[in-house]
């Protein structure tokens with residue numbers, strides 16, 4: 001399996017504080033990789049470095065064979081931020097058609113992406129009148145347009161009901177089966193088990209990088225939340241020793 005993203009010795013400072021302390025990891029194509037960690041641990045900062053909008057102190061981030069943020073990646077990468085990035089004064093369909101047009105694509109591709117996120121019934125509604133969860137899905141639809149090879153999704157299931165969350169995860173796995181690399185951040189541990197691989201981050205350091213099964217096995221528990229806590233304890237003991 002090829003790697004879509006290679007991160008090497010990444011150090012990032014924000015506001016004069018080091019928030020990523022030399023992170024190295026590989027994120028494969030054709031898999032859903034979960035990025036999990038407590039609030040403030042550095043998930044969004046790592047994502048920003050991958051999509052090329054974060055100034056980095058040192059280290060490298062290579063995306064689909066190119067330096068993060070370089071021009072050839074613009075059409076290859078779909079990015080959904082935590083705050084929905086769609087126009088409130090346009091309908092769902094108008095937003096999707098606008099993003100499709102930017103990629104040289106037509107109305108059919110826009111409609112496909114809207115249907116993909118379960119918003120077909122609301123496609124004529126103004127985004128400003130949608131619920132928070134619907135607005136996030138409108139944003140996701142725009143990122144799906146053009147079938148990017150890499151999808152980076154920052155907490156995409158926040159505010160979604162359990163049925164929709166299950167549908168979105170099923171869609172993520174369909175996309176991965178087609179070869180797309182997905183990096184999905186979450187702080188909800190019950191979503192961790194839905195990923196093919198997990199990156200566990202705490203205080204700007206990776207403390208786990210493996211499949212959920214391997215993380216459960218190495219921590220000696222079936223409960224991923226407990227496994228994460230044990231990894232934190234082991235990590236603290238190793239640092240103290």
Ligand SMILES: Nc1ncnc2c1ncn2[C@@H]1O[C@H](COP(=O)(O)OP(=O)(O)OP(=O)(O)O)[C@@H](O)[C@H]1O
Pocket residue numbers: 014015019037038039040041042043044045046187
């Ligand atoms: N613009 C900024 N200036 C200074 N420090 C920042 C800035 N943005 C984030 N930070 C700090 O960087 C650290 C990592 O933040 P980041 O947003 O990457 O965490 P996160 O894991 O994504 O958190 P959350 O789950 O709450 O979104 C935090 O300590 C945060 O306070």
